[in-house]
Amino acid sequence: MLPSTRTTTTLATTLLAGLMAAALAACGSPADRGAASSRTEAAVAPVRSARAATPPGLPGMPPVLDPADIYAADRPGRLAPAVRDFPSRVYVPNTNSDTVSVIDPSTYKVVETIPVGDQPQHVVPSWDLKTLWVNNDLGDSLTAIDPATGRTGRTVDVSDPYNLYFTPNGKYAVVMASMDRELVFRDPRTMDRAKAVPVSCAGVNHADFSADGRFFIVSCEFSGELLKVDTERMEVVGQQKLPLQGAMPQDVKLSPDGRTFYIADMKAHGVWVLDAGSFRTPKLLPTGKGCHGLYISRDSREMYITNRDEGSVSVFDFGKNALTKKWHLPDGGSPDMGGVSADGKVLWLSGRYDAEVYAIDTADGRQLARIPVGSGPHGLAVYPQPGRYSLGHTGVFR
Secondary structure (H helix, E strand, O other): OOOOHHHHHHHHHHHHHHHHHHHHHHOOOHHHHHHHHHHHHHHHHHHHHHHHHOOOOOOOOOOOOOOOOOOHHHOOOOOOHHHOOOOOEEEEEEOOOOEEEEEEOOOOEEEEEEEOOOOEEEEEEOOOOOOEEEEEOOOOEEEEEOOOOOOEEEEEEOOOOOEEEEOOOOOOEEEEEOOOOEEEEEOOOOOOEEEEEEOOOOOEEEEEEOOOOOEEEEEEOOOOEEEEEEOOOOEEEEEEEOOOOOOOEEEEEEOOOOOEEEEEEOOOOEEEEEEOOOOOOOEEEEOOOOEEEEEEOOOOOEEEEEEOOOOEEEEEEOOOOEEEEEEEOOOOOOEEEEEEOOOOOEEEEEEOOOOEEEEEEOOOOOEEEEEEOOOOEOEOEEEOOOOOOEOEOOOOEO
16 A cells, blocks of 8 residues: 555655754764764774774784784793703803803803804894804804704805894795895895895884784884884885984884884994884883893883893883882893893893803892803894794794
8 A cells, every 4th residue: 555645745744854963963063073983983892892802814814812912822831842852051142252152041151152143133033933144244144043953054155144033924024134134035045136225324223023024114223213014015115203303212012912123222222112013202111221122021010121222121011101110130231132031030131242142030130140152242132032923033933
């Protein structure tokens, strides 16, 4: 049965009134619109936060275990099957001696000295955790060490390998070719060159990847700049000058929640705090003279910050968003690069200017040992460590 004309007219009138009311509401006063907008934004904010916390990862990257903590796989005792039988050792590249000192952490003694190439800068765990790569910077080569036996393997010709990283999906190694002014993407096993990316800044040296692995931040030591690099496209997509004349950015580390990058700066004497989502100009958090290396505790609650030129370590509490402690080495020192023991109880650091290595108790900052090594110790690696795969440097695991 068809509706009458009157019924049709009534329905149309009611519909029109509803549409007009909606239109008037949408065109209300600025205060009304602001309130409505606030209510709408408040309603969708949790949804946005949830989506931001679990972004789609770089293709091929292992899924994030915990969106609230990208280091969730790094808890004490969580050694991957590939490394469970490796002896616990500390590998120390001595840049002036062209050697790697190998320390047994149970005795605090050097048990072996390995000759390598010219000016070794860092000892870097491979993405699959099976190889340690010694970066012979002036020797233009990488020397492989088998962490199962401690023996050296092949040496691969690679130009200017100051530092070495791996994309989170394991597809590429990324060489920080500081003097060549390039980021060089290579096959992670053969080290064959895939793509060289020229950069306009000076001294590319350290980096870290976003939580989803889709980009990484690179520090440029000698021009005081930061780069943002698209991982999949292998292209620089952002560049900025740090707001301090003479800035010298060093180590880069992502916060456990994935929202903030921290960049140590040895001339700013502190850490730059960079919003991971915006790449806006960062703010400086003063820590100590010669701020250099950044290391996350095994429970992801704290970050250890080395102040190389004052012989101290600052401790940053992520929950409190503040510096809470400072540990001074007895008799001074030059704490530089290093890593945390597998059980999280000891922070191992090279003494760059003092031909020594420091073992520090992470519970109270006590110096446990001071171990003589070769000249110019730099990017030491504590190995093995918990984690599913390595992003490179002296051991960044996720």
